[in-house]
Amino acid sequence: MAMKALWSTAAATFLIPCIAVAEVGESDFSLDTTKDLYELCSAPTDHPDYAPAIYSCRAFLEATVQYHDAVSDGKTLKRLICYPSGATLEDARTTFVAWAKSNARNRSLMGEMPVMGVVRALEDKYPCKG
Numbered sequence: 001m002a003m004k005a006l007w008s009t010a011a012a013t014f015l016i017p018c019i020a021v022a023e024v025g026e027s028d029f030s031l032d033t034t035k036d037l038y039e040l041c042s043a044p045t046d047h048p049d050y051a052p053a054i055y056s057c058r059a060f061l062e063a064t065v066q067y068h069d070a071v072s073d074g075k076t077l078k079r080l081i082c083y084p085s086g087a088t089l090e091d092a093r094t095t096f097v098a099w100a101k102s103n104a105r106n107r108s109l110m111g112e113m114p115v116m117g118v119v120r121a122l123e124d125k126y127p128c129k130g
Contacts, residue, residue, distance in 0.1 A: 032113075032114075033110060033111050033113070033114060034100060034109060034111070034112050034113070034114045034116065034117030034118075035100075035104075035110040035111070036114060037057065037096070037100075037117060037118070038096070038097065038101075038104070038117070040053040040060075041053075041054070041057035041061075041093050041096055042097045042100070042101070043057075054093075057093060058093060060114065060118070061089055061093060061096065061118060062089055062092075064119065065081070065092065065118075065122070068080065068081055068119065078128070079128045080119055080123045081122045081123050081128070082126050082127065082128035082129070083122065083125075087126070092118075092122060095121050095122060095124075096117065096118055096122070099117070099121030099124060100117060
């Protein structure tokens with residue numbers, strides 16, 4: 001019984017911040033649009049849901065880049081993003097946030113699937129030459 005209470009407390013500790021949201025809404029975690037991802041990735045550090053928002057953002061960015069790298073082997077599909085070897089997830093996040101901020105009024109771009117926004121942002125910052 002004590003173990004069940006411990007697990008319930010632990011689950012509540014980690015899940016409640018994902019449910020109680022203000023600027024970053026629960027619907028933003030569904031990541032249907034580039035705008036949703038932008039809102040997660042630009043969550044202010046003092047927001048109560050900063051940690052789940054930023055980790056969701058970083059996970060999405062990493063998955064997008066890993067998929068791009070896996071399918072763009074240069075033989076079948078060409079690379080769209082040629083980031084330098086020292087690039088980090090934080091570099092990807094700040095690049096995406098800056099791109100999204102500059103395109104925030106473009107309903108078409110912000111309404112696209114978030115993977116498209118990430119690729120557009122990273123391709124703008126790290127284009128492949130040649």
